[in-house]
Amino acid sequence: xxxxxxxxxxxxxxxxxxxxxxxxxxxxxxxxxxxxxxxxxxxxxxxxxxxxxxxxxxxxxxxxxxxxxxxxxxxxxxxxxxxxxxxxxxxxxxxxxxxxxxxxxxxxxxxxxxxxxxxxxxxxxxxxxxxxxxxxxxxxxxxxxxxxxxxxxxxxxxxxxxxxxxxxxxxxxxxxxxxxxxxxxxxxxxxxxxxxxxxxxxxxxxxxxxxxxxxxxxxxxxxxxxxxxxxxxxxxxxxxxxxxxxxxxxxxxxxxxxxxxxxxxxxxxxxxxxxxxxxxxxxxxxxxxxxxxxxxxxxxxxxxxxxxxxxxxxxxxxxxxxxxxxxxxxxxxxxxxxxxxxxxxx
Amino acid sequence: xxxxxxxxxxxxxxxxxxxxxxxxxxxxxxxxxxxxxxxxxxxxxxxxxxxxxxxxxxxxxxxxxxxxxxxxxxxxxxxxxxxxxxxxxxxxxxxxxxxxxxxxxxxxxxxxxxxxxxxxxxxxxxxxxxxxxxxxxxxxxxxxxxxxxxxxxxxxxxxxxxxxxxxxxxxxxxxxxxxxxxxxxxxxxxxxxxxxxxxxxxxxxxxxxxxxxxxxxxxxxxxxxxxxxxxxxxxxxxxxxxxxxxxxxxxxxxxxxxxxxxxxxxxxxxxxxxxxxxxxxxxxxxxxxxxxxxxxxxxxxxxxxxxxxxxxxxxxxxxxxxxxxxxxxxxxxxxxxxxxxxxxxx
Numbered sequence: 156x157x158x159x160x161x162x163x164x165x166x167x168x169x170x171x172x173x174x175x176x177x178x179x180x181x182x183x184x185x186x187x188x189x190x191x192x193x194x195x196x197x198x199x200x201x202x203x204x205x206x207x208x209x210x211x212x213x214x215x216x217x218x219x220x221x222x223x224x225x226x227x228x229x230x231x232x233x234x235x236x237x238x239x240x241x242x243x244x245x246x247x248x249x250x251x252x253x254x255x256x257x258x259x260x261x262x263x264x265x266x267x268x269x270x271x272x273x274x275x276x277x278x279x280x281x282x283x284x285x286x287x288x289x290x291x292x293x294x295x296x297x298x299x300x301x302x303x304x305x306x307x308x309x310x311x312x313x314x315x316x317x318x319x320x321x322x323x324x325x326x327x328x329x330x331x332x333x334x335x336x337x338x339x340x341x342x343x344x345x346x347x348x349x350x351x352x353x354x355x356x357x358x359x360x361x362x363x364x365x366x367x368x369x370x371x372x373x374x375x376x377x378x379x380x381x382x383x384x385x386x387x388x389x390x391x392x393x394x395x396x397x398x399x400x401x402x403x404x405x406x407x408x409x410x411x412x413x414x415x416x417x418x419x420x421x422x423x424x425x426x427x428x429x430x431x432x433x434x435x436x437x438x439x440x441x442x443x444x445x446x447x448x449x450x451x452x453x454x455x456x457x458x459x460x461x462x463x464x465x466x467x468x469x470x471x472x473x474x475x476x477x478x479x480x481x482x483x484x485x486x487x488x489x490x491x492x493x494x495x496x497x498x499x500x501x
Numbered sequence: 502x503x504x505x506x507x508x509x510x511x512x513x514x515x516x517x518x519x520x521x522x523x524x525x526x527x528x529x530x531x532x533x534x535x536x537x538x539x540x541x542x543x544x545x546x547x548x549x550x551x552x553x554x555x556x557x558x559x560x561x562x563x564x565x566x567x568x569x570x571x572x573x574x575x576x577x578x579x580x581x582x583x584x585x586x587x588x589x590x591x592x593x594x595x596x597x598x599x600x601x602x603x604x605x606x607x608x609x610x611x612x613x614x615x616x617x618x619x620x621x622x623x624x625x626x627x628x629x630x631x632x633x634x635x636x637x638x639x640x641x642x643x644x645x646x647x648x649x650x651x652x653x654x655x656x657x658x659x660x661x662x663x664x665x666x667x668x669x670x671x672x673x674x675x676x677x678x679x680x681x682x683x684x685x686x687x688x689x690x691x692x693x694x695x696x697x698x699x700x701x702x703x704x705x706x707x708x709x710x711x712x713x714x715x716x717x718x719x720x721x722x723x724x725x726x727x728x729x730x731x732x733x734x735x736x737x738x739x740x741x742x743x744x745x746x747x748x749x750x751x752x753x754x755x756x757x758x759x760x761x762x763x764x765x766x767x768x769x770x771x772x773x774x775x776x777x778x779x780x781x782x783x784x785x786x787x788x789x790x791x792x793x794x795x796x797x798x799x800x801x802x803x804x805x806x807x808x809x810x811x812x813x814x815x816x817x818x819x820x821x822x823x824x825x826x827x828x829x830x831x832x833x834x835x836x837x838x839x840x841x842x843x844x845x846x847x
Contacts, residue, residue: 422769438780438783
């Protein structure tokens, strides 16, 4: 059986502080495209790999605050772990067979041998772009959906704020909230992204947090009557300002804190006393707890996509060799929309 | 109608930073013990006044983070507002009559004219000490009860941590949790208080947070398997350490943050990312939202008191003139148990 080259992005060492391109190496190993005898894993050809902020968390040295059972930390000298869309080349597990398209937790390389448990779902609907299964039809889509409709239950007319609002999760949170009849404002880091919020995603408003001298004032301007639901993607200063602008009995859905992932010492959040004054609920959640609802989610979201009732913006970069730059760029907001790496189109 | 002297503790000016005795003045005014014609307020003789940490919040200059509709800020040059037990001397409102005993929101003075809406409840059960209506049978008791049984619903066998554990609310939280079959540990600020937790209130453990070099380590020692429910009374460093020691799907009931009330700039809490990793829920609450449950609460707690199934420790100080010192002392933990000021015993 022929050996083939297998380009990989590997983690050179655990990362502390800001992620740099030099924390990763692009290497070329080789792989035999045949399962070892008796192996019950699945051999994948990776097609689309996902660049997600939480990837940075997986690069921390183990031993910090426990990340819980649903995180698989990256290992030094091995390819980064990440979500992706792949084609099954060979399967040692009865649930999968050659030529199946799947999405799940794979690695930053061309070909991966993964335990079947890391494959989340077979892809049944291919009338939509395959890359969508790294985003609107994958982990980020499920994150937005489960946060809004399962962790919380948005009510029509509520005031919703979402940070990192043009990102993979944020753009969907805002649109799902609009479809639920809410007033929706988002924050993002460039004028271009704020324009997207208002003109493409149909948000009621948006602001560029980098150009606001006072986030508290920006929120007061957009939410004179306060925020009912904050979908938290960034943490830090934005969270602190939001706490001052929540309404009584408001809810904060804590999905991510991307502004903190590269800090060795997280910023302190000082306005937590608002939790008492305003009887606020903050609820942390992880999408992995909700994957059993994936079929229900597809029933909800596929018609929206097919009928053009939802917009979805991807930022597609070609080639694994551009992975390190692209991933680093994610933390300074280089991406516009969901960041995807194309490894192979088929 | 005779005028009588009316000793008062008045707020000299809004307070920033640590409360000092000199922020308050003891003055003697006079009052006519007769309702003005057509007045529908209620004239009270204050018997027991409550020293509660949240009193400090009422002294802040208005215009900071809104405290919501259930707080009545203190006014400069007027007596401090506070919970208390009082006797009705005259009533302009049909719900109350002369000689009724009541508890509610009154003022730091001997006699008070208050709107009837500030009276929370008539006292129907006098086989227990009247002072209890500032504590176990009053706002702090309702706070512990509503936090544990309404905001949350503790389950048998859960691991519960409570801070300020020998205080008015903490001692009850711990005992209610023990009665629910939980494992309960508390923190307090002196050896004497920690002894109370273990030997009088029946906690499973306790520690003196002032003598622990590392709160994270102290919590790990007492909760090797983590904390299911944290009843938050203090905020700051304790909250930060708790966040690292919560179990997956743990709950933090945010009742108070006494360590922060005297700080012009609150301490930053840095470990909020644990909310995500551990899917933690933080829920702020205010007892005033639960007073409609007071009859149900009395049915629960009165038998416990009468049958000696619950311990309750008060720290009783005689005389309004000792009010300022006593209130200041609350913030350095001078009190042991619920801090009460006796103004008159009948």
